[in-house]
Amino acid sequence: KNEVEQSPQNLTAQEGEFITINCSYSVGISALHWLQQHPGGGIVSLFMLSSGKKKHGRLIATINIQEKHSSLHITASHPRDSAVYICAVWNNNDMRFGAGTRLTVKP
């Protein structure tokens, strides 16, 4: 079992829909990151969380340390949100990554 599990693996949505991507981890962490990777490989760090909730524009990230679970929400989704979203956790001495969620938003 991977130490960082994401669901779903693939997600197709219509423009305007509310989207949720989930991340569960089984190790102790100091911080959790949500990353966005567009075709071509470029990665952008969306959020870094160690507790609670953060919001940036249409994106919201939450983390529940006790349940070892984080969610990334996208409100009013848009085709430009189409990308792979990756959850990553800092565990003591290294960073562990989820396999990613491929999101496609159709106009």
Next chain:
Amino acid sequence: KAGVTQTPRYLIKTRGQQVTLSCSPISGHRSVSWYQQTPGQGLQFLFEYFSETQRNKGNFPGRFSGRQFSNSRSEMNVSTLELGDSALYLCASSLNPRDTQYFGPGTRLTVL
């Protein structure tokens, strides 16, 4: 401010050769991390450097090494290349360790 730059962007090598990849962090950033991304394994952590010291290393063989210079620029080296080393190698910089990371565009290495 200029972003994280990586050189070269593309590289083709043959088995047994060695390769050096370079990463220039955002000005003022002192921490640099390296990652390998492959279709099969996804993203994996290679190294983390801060103030010229390797803080952490991922689960990779000794053929993978790196260093950081006094100007925070970093290099990673892979010796005796294997076909399985073909990957996108990403560098990310941050002000300090465990701060928000800014990723470079990556170096795509192909080993033939």
